[in-house]
Structure formats: structure tokens, C-alpha cells
Amino acid sequence: MRKCELRNLGCTGYAEAYELQRALVERRKSGEIPDQLLFVEHPHVITLGRNGHMENLLASEEILRRTSIAFYESNRGGDITYHGPGQLVGYPIIDLREWKRDVGAYLRAMEQSVIDALSEFNIAAVRMDKATGVWVDGAKICAMGVHLSRWITSHGFALNVSTDLRYFQYIVPCGLSKPVTSMEAAGVRASREQVQSVVARQLAVNFDLEMVQATEMGRIQ
Amino acid sequence: MIDVIMPQMGESIVEGTLTRWLKKAGERVERDEPLFEISTDKVDTEIPSPAAGVLQEVLVEEGKTVAINTVVARVSEEGGEAAAPPAAEAAAPPPSAPPEGTPAPAPAAAAPPPPAPEPQADATAEPAPASAEVAGPISPIVRKMVREFNIDLNQVRGTGAGGRVTKTDVEGYMSAQGTKTAQQAATPQAATPQAATPQAATPQAAPAQAAPAAAAPQAQAPLPRSEPAKTRVEPLSNMRQKIAEHMIFSQQTSAFVTTVHKVDITPVAKLRARQKEQFQQQYGFSQLTCRLSQELWRKRSGHSRS
Numbered sequence: 001m002r003k004c005e006l007r008n009l010g011c012t013g014y015a016e017a018y019e020l021q022r023a024l025v026e027r028r029k030s031g032e033i034p035d036q037l038l039f040v041e042h043p044h045v046i047t048l049g050r051n052g053h054m055e056n057l058l059a060s061e062e063i064l065r066r067t068s069i070a071f072y073e074s075n076r077g078g079d080i081t082y083h084g085p086g087q088l089v090g091y092p093i094i095d096l097r098e099w100k101r102d103v104g105a106y107l108r109a110m111e112q113s114v115i116d117a118l119s120e121f122n123i124a125a126v127r128m129d130k131a132t133g134v135w136v137d138g139a140k141i142c143a144m145g146v147h148l149s150r151w152i153t154s155h156g157f158a159l160n161v162s163t164d165l166r167y168f169q170y171i172v173p174c175g176l177s178k179p180v181t182s183m184e185a186a187g188v189r190a191s192r193e194q195v196q197s198v199v200a201r202q203l204a205v206n207f208d209l210e211m212v213q214a215t216e217m218g219r220i221q
Numbered sequence: 222m223i224d225v226i227m228p229q230m231g232e233s234i235v236e237g238t239l240t241r242w243l244k245k246a247g248e249r250v251e252r253d254e255p256l257f258e259i260s261t262d263k264v265d266t267e268i269p270s271p272a273a274g275v276l277q278e279v280l281v282e283e284g285k286t287v288a289i290n291t292v293v294a295r296v297s298e299e300g301g302e303a304a305a306p307p308a309a310e311a312a313a314p315p316p317s318a319p320p321e322g323t324p325a326p327a328p329a330a331a332a333p334p335p336p337a338p339e340p341q342a343d344a345t346a347e348p349a350p351a352s353a354e355v356a357g358p359i360s361p362i363v364r365k366m367v368r369e370f371n372i373d374l375n376q377v378r379g380t381g382a383g384g385r386v387t388k389t390d391v392e393g394y395m396s397a398q399g400t401k402t403a404q405q406a407a408t409p410q411a412a413t414p415q416a417a418t419p420q421a422a423t424p425q426a427a428p429a430q431a432a433p434a435a436a437a438p439q440a441q442a443p444l445p446r447s448e449p450a451k452t453r454v455e456p457l458s459n460m461r462q463k464i465a466e467h468m469i470f471s472q473q474t475s476a477f478v479t480t481v482h483k484v485d486i487t488p489v490a491k492l493r494a495r496q497k498e499q500f501q502q503q504y505g506f507s508q509l510t511c512r513l514s515q516e517l518w519r520k521r522s523g524h525s526r527s
Contacts, residue, residue, distance in 0.1 A: 103266070
């Protein structure tokens with residue numbers, strides 16, 4: 001089992017979390033720190049991944065401004081997606097050289113962790129071939145997008161707990177015209193802390209990690 | 222000049238999409254500095270430069286998908302001049318075998334980190350080359366004979382495939398040499414790396430792999446290394462991979478049935494004997510049997526056939 005530091009960033013802007021991830025990835029590369037797992041809630045933001053197409057952004061700049069939705073281009077894989085309050089965003093920063101040098105296996109294990117976590121809340125979630133992410137009755141409940149640098153992962157997954165799904169109307173999520181859903185929409189009321197704790201545990205199981213609370217609380221200097 | 226290749230990011234991954242070049246042709250790069258990004262599934266990966274130098278040729282455009290091991294660019298090592306603007310070809314060049322020493326992409330567990338095809342890179346997959354190699358692998362019987370009779374294989378003419386030395390060759394050599402075998406062995410033409418000094422009579426001159434004992438008191442010929450046949454592992458091309466997958470899938474999902482019917486084909490044989498002058502050369506017995514069987518089958522049952 002490898003050690004993994006758990007960091008709860010609370011509500012943090014996308015850009016700030018992005019920079020924090022980059023700093024942590026560099027420190028992970030040098031072996032200074034062990035694997036990391038960041039949990040964060042972002043204010044409304046639409047992000048474009050490296051496979052992203054701007055045509056999948058359905059809102060004009062005007063609308064984005066009026067609804068206070070930020071917009072960023074990201075270095076993660078995947079297309080366009082939305083993050084916001086009520087969504088549990090997880091960023092595992094793991095050195096795949098110590099687990100498996102296989103990006104496919106990484107995605108599958110991350111999906112499985114979320115699927116297993118959701119089953120603890122009695123939600124029957126599945127994965128779909130050719131559609132990375134976690135699905136409930138044909139609707140996406142958790143999106144994924146990963147960046148790899150020297151086999152160190154960053155970015156990760158975004159699980160809709162009680163996300164206001166109306167915000168997804170401004171994008172074609174991941175370029176797919178499939179509906180999105182949330183735990184709440186699936187009839188489950190659970191606190192963010194509860195869900196976070198279960199997801200962390202399942203990630204630990206699937207990636208053979210020993211979760212420890214990070215000593216530096218939240219922010220890194 | 223170092224080849225930069227599309228790496229394999231996982232066991233079942235056979236291709237990748239080059240999403241972005243982080244450097245332009247003519248720009249200087251440091252070793253391990255991110256050179257380009259690729260995308261597989263929902264993962265975007267930075268690929269570092271295998272060497273320090275100047276990015277010379279950019280062979281694959283952004284947005285293109287190529288098979289793993291395809292050469293996507295070339296970097297000239299330290300001291301190289303920046304080249305003239307590259308000819309950025311649209312199509313992917315054919316996959317090239319990785320440069321010397323780098324193992325071919327076997328299962329992901331063994332896959333090396335993003336390309337480091339330096340000549341000094343770990344050569345675990347490649348046996349150390351012998352300077353005087355015998356053509357092709359040596360069969361066990363030849364090896365045994367060589368050991369027993371202290372034959373310098375380099376003296377024996379190989380008549381087998383690819384110049385291999387066969388048992389017959391060795392026997393022929395031995396009978397031709399007769400008692401001169403020992404003298405011949407004392408002055409070998411080419412030395413293998415393991416031989417200390419060709420003239421040395423010490424048994425320790427023999428290479429580590431050679432079996433001990435059975436050594437004649439005369440001067441030892443350097444024994445050839447019992448190295449494995451030279452092999453090269455080639456990854457499956459995308460098409461072959463797909464064919465293999467489909468074949469297995471077909472096997473797993475189709476019911477394979479073999480039926481056997483006993484048929485007295487005496488009438489068929491008689492018919493053929495009567496008709497054979499009329500048939501052209503290419504129509505043989507089996508053709509007629511097939512055709513008649515087909516007719517029979519169609520009349521007897523509604524089974525589909527192809």
C-alpha cells in the first residue's frame with residue numbers, strides 16, 4: 001500500500017486549484033511528496049479540455065458574464081464540461097509508475113471507484129464503452145478528464161451530488177448529446193462530506209492507497 | 222539524430238492522437254522537457270523530449286492519430302545546427318522499429334517511460350553483440366559436437382539456411398581436418414569477445430556459458446557463445462490486431478459445428494469417369510464432388526451453406 005495525502009480544498013476557484021495541482025505534480029515528480037488526493041468544490045465554471053471544441057459551448061460570452069460562469073482552457077484530456085456548487089470534484093495526483101503504466105487501466109479504476117461508491121448509496125451506476133465516465137440510466141453522473149506528465153496524474157473526476165443541472169444547458173457535455181444527472185436527481189440526498197468519505201475509501205481500495213490527512217491544511221505555500 | 226516516437230500509454234492502446242506541439246521546428250529542447258501532447262481516451266499526456274538538442278523535423282501534424290511507435294519527430298543532439306523549416310507531412314510515416322537497445326513495446330508493465338531511445342539506454346532486451354558471430358542459431362547437436370571436439374565454428378562452412386552450420390557440415394569438417402583439428406583450433410582466425418588470448422591453453426579462456434570439462438588437453442579454441450537465435454519482436458500492426466480480435470470474437474460468439482455424413486460416391490466416380498474428357502484441366506475431382514454435394518445438400522435440407 002502506498003501513502004496518499006488527502007486534501008480537502010473546500011470552495012476553490014478553478015485557476016487556483018489548477019496552479020496548485022501543477023505545483024503538486026512537480027513535487028510528486030521529484031519524490032518530495034507522496035500521492036495526493038484533492039477534493040474541491042468550484043464556483044460556476046466551464047472548462048475546455050485538450051480534445052475540446054468550442055462549438056460545444058452553447059452560451060455566448062454575454063450569457064456567461066450574466067450568469068457569473070467563468071471559462072478556462074485546461075490541459076486535461078476530454079472535451080468541455082461544467083463544474084459548480086454541489087459537485088464533488090476529485091483530483092488524484094498519483095504516480096502511475098508505482099501502480100500501472102496504463103492510462104486505460106487508470107480511467108477504469110477511477111470509474112470503478114465512483115461506481116462502487118455510488119452503490120453504497122444504492123445507486124446502480126455503470127460504465128459505458130467508448131464513453132468514459134459513470135452513467136446512471138443512460139445519463140452521466142460523473143465526468144472525467146485526466147492530464148499526465150511523466151506518468152503523474154492530475155485533474156480527475158467530477159461527481160454530481162446536488163449540482164444544479166440547469167447549468168449544463170450551456171454546453172454539450174463532452175461533445176455528447178446525452179443527458180446528465182446527479183445523486184439528487186437519482187433520489188439520493190447525501191451530504192457532500194458523506195459522499196467524499198465514501199469515494200475516498202473506494203479510491204483507496206482500487207488504487208491500493210493508504211489515505212492520510214495532509215499535514216498542511218488545505219493550501220500549499 | 223534521435224527519433225521521437227508515439228509512446229504506448231497502456232496495454233491495449235495501439236494508437237494516439239497528437240494534440241499539440243509544445244515546441245516548433247528549429248527550437249531548442251532540453252532532455253525531458255515537454256515536447257508534445259497526445260491524447261488517448263480522456264487522458265492528455267505530455268511527452269518529454271528524449272534528448273537535448275534542436276527539434277529538426279516535425280513529421281506528424283496536430284490533430285493526427287498515428288500508431289504507437291510511429292516516428293513523430295526528430296531531434297538533433299547537442300551541437301546540431303537548427304534546420305531549415307521542416308516539411309510537415311500530413312500522413313503518418315510507417316511505424317519504425319525502435320532504435321537500438323530499446324525493447325519493443327511489450328505489455329504495459331514493461332513499457333518504458335516516454336521515449337528514451339538513447340544508445341546508452343539499458344540494453345536488457347538485447348544480448349551483447351559478439352564481434353565474430355556465426356551465421357544464425359546453432360542447433361544443440363552442433364553445439365555439443367563443437368564442445369566435444371573443440372571445433373572453431375568460424376572455420377566450418379555452413380550450408381544450412383542462411384549460412385547456418387549444420388551437423389553434416391561439422392562432420393564433413395571434422396573428417397576433412399582429421400587429426401589437424403587441434404592445430405586448427407590453436408590459431409583461430411577471429412576471436413570472440415570472451416576469449417582471453419587465442420593461444421592461451423587455460424580452460425578459463427572458455428566463455429561463461431560454455432559447459433566445463435570435456436576439454437581436450439590441446440590448446441582450446443574459443444567456443445562460440447550459446448546465444449539464443451537473433452530475434453526481433455515486432456508489435457502487431459493495427460490491422461493485424463483488429464483481425465486477431467475479430468477472429469477471437471468470432472470464435473467466442475459463433476457456434477462451431479462440424480457435421481459428418483457418410484456418402485457412397487461410387488455414382489459420382491462413375492459420372493466423373495464418363496465426363497472427364499469434357500471437363501477442362503482445372504476441374505478436378507474435388508470440384509465435382511463439391512458441386513454435387515452442394516446439390517445434394519440443398520435438396521435434402523434447408524440449412525444455410527456458404
